[in-house]
Amino acid sequence: MSDSPIVNEFNQGPISCHAFNGDRTELAICFNTNVVTIFRKSGASWTQTSTLVEHDKPVTSIDWAPKSNRIVTCSQDRNAYVWTLDGASHQWKPTLVLLRINRAATFVRWSPEEDKFAVASGSRCISVCYFEEDNDWWVGKHIKKPIRSTVLSIDWHPNNVLLAAGCADMKARVFSAFIKGIDKKPAPSPWGEKLPFNTLCGEFSNGAGGWIHGVAFSPSGESLVFTGHDSTITVVSPGTGDIQSIRAPYLPYLSVIWLNENQIVAAGHDCAPHLFERKGQQWAFSASLDAAVKKADVGFTARDTFRRMDSRAQSTTSTDTEVHTHHQNTINSIRSFSGTPEHVEQFSTSAIDGKLILWNADSISRGLGNLHL
Amino acid sequence: MAFRKIDIDALEEDAFGEDEIDFQEIGELRPVADVDAQVNSRAQEVRSLLQRGNTSGALSTSLQNPPYGAPFHAAKARNTQTVMEVLNSIKVSDVPQLVKSLSPEEQDVLMKYLYAGMAAPEQNNSGHLLAWHEKLTEVAGQGCIVRVITDRRTV
Structure with missing residues (x-):
């Protein structure tokens, strides 16, 4: 694997969201339409294999469960579908999810155990969905309070119970999404001990305000990072009570992931992924990972x-x-591609310019001379 | 919100209102008289610093703890005037050095006052403010401008 980023150009329009399968040989992309396209890796390029056509408004988010090989999609048409691959016909079959929301669905993610997923929406709630055996149906339970506006992004804690949400009411929140009968009682963590459904475990603001575009739990789940439309990223660690807001001199970040406990990558309107690092106890902007090439x-x-x-x-x-930069327009999604959550080796970014780029995180750490293991 | 002619939240009982944002971001509002007194005493302090030739001290002092919130129209105008006095008394050639010496928080507040100043071209020298804006953007980046646009705590 070379150190330079691998650019995949699809030329089918802006990419609104993307997801890879478990072994990274297949890729689901939405080109800002109501259709999700599945590609399979063939050599260095990607070949289209099938399309998921069921939504009737633009698809806003896709997630691919790596172990159970199921895809979940959600859309502005207020619906979510769980797609399973039919072994005999090799066709993806949709199952409608009962979200019970009256505004667009904005974001969806499978839980780490893949037995639940959460759908964020414009109807000021998060629908936590699980499979009900009796009815053979995916049903959703709502997390409502105290959300005051559209939920823009969500991320699951590694313990399969806690859920972080970034919201247009300028707050990032951590909730319990504990479902009786599915989840075992979680071990106590800095976020709380007793965690019945809809418990608010934390509510954070970045001070200056601005929509919270992206949220992510650290690999250990001890810390949370969120990015706001005020061009800041904020790292919160309830165990130590530490809250740090870093004011970046660049345009706002839309999406954020942790490479490891000491490195965060955020990307957005500045068209390049930016690295933030912890040195000692202090977080700071480190470098742009896309060397500007004239x-x-x-x-x-x-x-x-x-x-x-x-x-x-x-x-x-x-x-x-x-x-x-390699990306010519706003990056709207950044996801881990290879490695473990504790040590991400490669990550992918997709952007409005219709490109999907794979970045080598290892070369970043080596290049900067501070590899954290 | 001049572009929006129709209040689309009029029929929504549980609308997320401006007042709620103010309350959340600023916390408890102080009495108007207290804020006025604070702004006036700061104006005095800044003026005496300027007379002693301490421009960087005057700039930094004028940017501390600006009055935020709907009821403080008078205090806001007074404080903007104080900041403008400082900005006008500084030569353009000194601006880059002064801007660099400010903390990130102070840079964001300064950007707010630059825009507030340019909103009243009949009172302030927009050309001078634009020079400040250029130097400040070189140091604090586009992020600083984005924060001013996003922040509901206006000056």
Whole structure:
């Protein structure tokens, strides 16, 4: 595996969300339509194998359960479907989920045990869904209080019970999504000891306000990071009572993951993944992982000059408006690709420019000379 | 919210209102008289610092603990005036050094006042404020501008 990022260009429109299967040989992508496209890896490229057509509004989020090989999708049409692969026909079969929401579904994630998933929505609630054997049906229980606006992102704690939610009411919250009969009583953690369903275990604000776009639990579950529309990332550790807000000088981050307990990668409107690191007890911005490469200025021929004048109404060779990163537009999703949660080796980003890029996290740590193991 | 002519939340009983945001972000509101007194005493302090030629001290002092919240119209205007006095008394060539010496919090507050100042071009020298804006953006980045746009705690 080379150290430089691997760019996959699909040229089918902006990517709204993506998910890989367990062994990373298959990929589900939504190109901002009501259809989810499944690709299979063939050599260095991806070949389209099937499409999931059931939603009738744009799909907002996809998650692929690695062990049980089930896909869950949710959409602006207020529905979620669980897709299972029919062994005989090799077709993906949808099952409707009873979400009971009256606004768009915005985000979906399987729990670590894959026996539940949570759907965030614009109807100020999170639907925690589980399979009811008696009715042969996925049903949802609502987490409502004290959410005051659209829930934009969610992340599961490794203990399969706690759920973090980033919300448009400028708060990040941690809830218990304990379902009786499915979950065993979780071990006490810094987030709380008694955890009946809908217990609010923490409510955090980044101070300046702004929608909370992305949330993520650290690999151990001891800390939580969230990114806001005020270009900050905030790391919260209830065990030590530590709350740190880092003001970035860049555009806001939409999505965030932990590479390990000491490194966080956030990406968003700045079109490049940015690394944040903990040194001692202090979190700080470390580097952009996309070295800005200035393209060689080749536009000095008369023909190029005229073409530029024609297409952009610009007469100079000014490159002020050019974006010097691999992604040419807002990154809206960043996900772990390989390695373990405690030590992510590669991660993937998808963006509005229609590209999906694989980044090597190991080379990042080595390149910066501070590999944390 | 000038672009929005229809109040789409009018029929929503449980609407998420502006007042709620203010309350959450600012906490308990102080009495108007207290805030006015604080702003006035700060104006005095800043003026005496300026007279002694301590521009960086004056700038930093004027940006501390700005009045936030709906009831403080008078205090906000007074404090904006204080900050503008400081900004106008500083030469453009000194700006980069002063901006660098501010804390990230102070940089964000300064950006708020730059926009507040440019909103009243008849009172303030917009050209001078634009020079400040350019130097501040070089140091604090676009993130600083985004935070001013996002923050409901306006000055």
